[in-house]
Amino acid sequence: METDTATERSKLAQAAASEHLTPDDRIALLRTMLLMRGVEARAMVLYRQGKVPGSFYDGFGQEAVSVGAAFAMAAEDRLCVLHRDLGAHLVRGVPVERVFAQYMGREGGVTRGRDGNVHFGDKDLGCVGMVSMLPDMMLVATGMAMAFKLRGERRCAITWFGDGSTSRGDFHEAMNWAGVQRLPVVFVLENNQFAYSTPIEQQFAVEPSKRAAAYGFPGVPVDGNDVEAMFEAVRVARERALAGGGPTLIEAKTMRMHGHAAHDDMRYVPKELLEQWRRRDPIDRQVARVRELGVDVEALRALVDEEVEAGVEAALAMPMPDPATAREGVFAEVAEPLGDGLAPWSGFGPDREDDR
Amino acid sequence: METDTATERSKLAQAAASEHLTPDDRIALLRTMLLMRGVEARAMVLYRQGKVPGSFYDGFGQEAVSVGAAFAMAAEDRLCVLHRDLGAHLVRGVPVERVFAQYMGREGGVTRGRDGNVHFGDKDLGCVGMVSMLPDMMLVATGMAMAFKLRGERRCAITWFGDGSTSRGDFHEAMNWAGVQRLPVVFVLENNQFAYSTPIEQQFAVEPSKRAAAYGFPGVPVDGNDVEAMFEAVRVARERALAGGGPTLIEAKTMRMHGHAAHDDMRYVPKELLEQWRRRDPIDRQVARVRELGVDVEALRALVDEEVEAGVEAALAMPMPDPATAREGVFAEVAEPLGDGLAPWSGFGPDREDDR
């Protein structure tokens, strides 16, 4: 990891990493990252208060990865969202109160209390919630892309997964299948240096972005703590996918700044490593950029805080699920495919070029 | 595939592909290949006569891959042998009659009629028999290598698997594990152009030997129809493994000259492709070399034929298993690790340099 001097950082802050972002887009990126951080920080408090059952995982320090990537997706695209990617849910339009309700196992949560905390995806917003088994969702995303290609649709699928997850067979089966069939799918490898306590040296001998070559498609290392760089890399990958160019592996280099889950004090992570990465905080970086645009970031923060608090309150007012319904819903009566979600990027607005 | 002119072939025939082979070694390689071909041809007849139950798979045209590779293994090395690799069993010392008895499901077969035709491995000769699920044995071989490394032993494990098998997750998990832990294991990818009816273009987008780079170890393409080249590549890989250099992936380029199994007429294989490969027959090539040494190859063939016929007769005289024993042996009473097998290469003889 390179050390950033203060000047370098300021330069970086000024420059937009993508020419495709309007000032409003850049503000939206910051706003969503702030929202993600705010929601997760608040959820951790709720967890400590015993209001979030089970365990709790967050994406502190990795906000740019899900926010930037999801921002590049169109409404008709489809997402398999992972456990540190709250930003993707927020981009797609899941209201904060439903997120809190989800964490707390309430009836108003996205899974209505059926699945736990970070395992969710709103089927009406184009998202499939993850299963715990990592990285099973890579195959689901690959299958969605396969369907798009078979039907000749200009759509794309995206999924996230961690460095540890690359060791499992399903990583290979998905990468290989997508490569052989040149499918419109974007694989975002969230390299946050650790899988639980296991450092990346014990997961792979070769930088994972280089592995894409073994499957016949590009592997792109990206600064995962730069939300605009993430956006830009995924935007390009999506265009490539839509043009029939096949999949892209994007390796978002980032750092898990908290423990694996709420119970983990991360003793195994060297302090200096955390310190280094703290100086590369993705929100600080975007704050600097947005300030350059003349935006009152403190006011933005205040709005976000309000939204978080309102969400908590609304969620706390929601009932727990009715135990009498516990056995219902194992089987479907009808099959309804996934619906669309938001596509907040201005490039998808009414006067965009028709690039999809 | 390059076309070999007659002159090229004769040149090739003269040159030993490895300086580590004595004339006796080179004859032994030929003899074992002839034996493999003879046994399998005879077994196919037995199959057609209804004496081999189930199905039958052979390695016609691929004899060099298992014979050359297994020949480079020491007695204390360990092998996971696949379905087209009869040569490896023969190198390790499985008598021909036990092979026929195995095919015919007789009590005297290696699995005593418990497992089918090509699924076997003589535990007293350092071999583990494959399961059908491909390529599960890559992980077993990796685990053996792991044990060798943990105990600080100078030994190595080897396994074979096909082009189709590279698509499965277990390929990746084994390659990755072996690469991260730098284990003494040799992976022999038997690229015979097809997996059942599926051509290699539908299995991978990138030449598989190139994939080793993604795991941090060498991938070596080898002419899989040259038994001495196979020997040499595996010999080098083994030395590398013993010296702590980690795994090697050897891609043996060859051709499945028969159908997937006895029932398959291979209509899906272009005639010209078969014709091209027929001209590169591994036995023809080694015959030419051994002739140059002044050996009477026809006499050798006659001896091999005799051994095959004697083996069939002996096997036919063996009883079928006693049905009263069908339920026995599901669980072990004691755990006895694998024993050694033959190490016929003269480099392993009493006056070899101590290279293991």
Added chain:
Amino acid sequence: MSTMTYLQAISDGLREEMRADERVLLMGEDVGVFGGAFKVTDGFIEEFGADRVMDTPLAESAIVGTAVGAAVVGLRPVCEMQFADFVACGFDQLVNVAGKMHYRQGLAVPITVRLPTGGGFSGGPFHSQNPEAWFMHAPGLKVVAPSTAEDAKGLLIAAIRDPNPVVFCEHKHLYRRVKGDVPAGAYETPFGARVAREGDDLAVIAYGAMVHTALEATANLDGATVRVLDLRSLVPLDEEAILETVRRCSKVVVVDEANATCAAGAQVAALIAEKGFEDLDGPVVRVSTPDVPIAFSPPLEQALLPSVDRIKEACRELLAY
């Protein structure tokens, strides 16, 4: 209506449904150009094209996992495992991704996974398994296992149309041995049991290939009339038909080709022991394969699989009880 084999009926069902519904696509190893290891999809690639009859890489987890992905965006994938045994390699995607999706998220996963099951032809330990009980023990999956050509077609069409993941167990040993009249066109066979033969003195409950073994074993049983119940569907299990059979016959033999412990037959017996106890007039007798891998060599294999003789003997003993 025409006479066809069990295998032809499966092909026919697939073909009808692919003609009727363009969302249906087939995925599997060698299902395209080769027409499938058992030729179930012979000629399909010519009629429907390589996009809808997809030769996949050798990767079962990928077959199931991508099918789930395709299903949630509107397709109706039918996956073929080349042999049922290989489903162990796609197990996780089936039980954890496909099976639990609707309960967790309300998202339907309309996939069908075809499993050529069963032994009896020296397939050995890896080409003879009957893994249905694993999936009965995984919530969210339906499991069906036809024994006749007519049901094979009707249950397959019903499976494809079902909005849930359905494990379709087609018994290899029936492929060419069983023939029957099969209605033309598309029709659905409901996921419930059928009475394969009426009778009052004793009942044999079975499914798949064992229905035929049971019918043969009890065709002429010292004058006793033996009811044979063909379960057809294992999830949902037709509890009412099972209990009705107990009420009617009071004596029950449950036959199962799978390894005995925790098999479908164990579930049926447990159900009867709990809910049919009062109607029982003797122990619930089980005939099944012992907990042994299916051996390759014919004398061993025959000693393991339930045979006509073993069923006969069990019936006679129970009748004499």
Added chain:
Amino acid sequence: MSTMTYLQAISDGLREEMRADERVLLMGEDVGVFGGAFKVTDGFIEEFGADRVMDTPLAESAIVGTAVGAAVVGLRPVCEMQFADFVACGFDQLVNVAGKMHYRQGLAVPITVRLPTGGGFSGGPFHSQNPEAWFMHAPGLKVVAPSTAEDAKGLLIAAIRDPNPVVFCEHKHLYRRVKGDVPAGAYETPFGARVAREGDDLAVIAYGAMVHTALEATANLDGATVRVLDLRSLVPLDEEAILETVRRCSKVVVVDEANATCAAGAQVAALIAEKGFEDLDGPVVRVSTPDVPIAFSPPLEQALLPSVDRIKEACRELLAY
């Protein structure tokens, strides 16, 4: 003899056996530096080194498959699945490679696979499963499931010493809730049932966490004396102890935390219906989790898992039968 938790007893057993037998090594995700997700191997890497307490890549198939390889060349690997649920990702290696090896080739595979099982703490659909029945239905695997600290240690040591693959189900909900006197040093608990409490009016048969729920539910049941049989081992299943219990009590409730269909409890009930029929004085009643993924939210989860109240009610009804 000292008092320790179920979790400490498992650690103790592992430690004793690693000290006694240098062939024993541990493999799993985060078992080394972190000491395991549940801290079962806390401090082990310091005592035994990283070679014998191996932090593996995130790859369950590899964990099981390489363990098989290490075992057949003489080691005694003990694999930890971080949660039992993840064994679905190593399923094929376990059932097809490890389980069938000895029958096919006479080659022993002495591995132990530790599965932290069970629900009750809002783990949700992927951290609460009880998958033991899958492995009971896979020939060649032994399956044990201790309920007490003493048995946890003794069964674990016996599992490691067993020349066969053993699936060791350790119930997470017992880890810190159950304490007991545990003998010092290495000892083996045989793979058979034990009577957790004597009684004559009724029997409850259970294993793992459900033994405690059963004991609590029947501690004070309107004056009835209730025998509680703790199976401890599911493969081999102690048929004699089960049948003896039926003979003694004539009324049986079988309790199972796993999803009901084809569960261990179904096997027990089927066994009783066949071989204990004459001793029965009422239906074989089952209490188990319905065929539903284990929900995350506490009210839902509590509605699914067998509770003290549900067992009590089942016992009362059966007593009144």
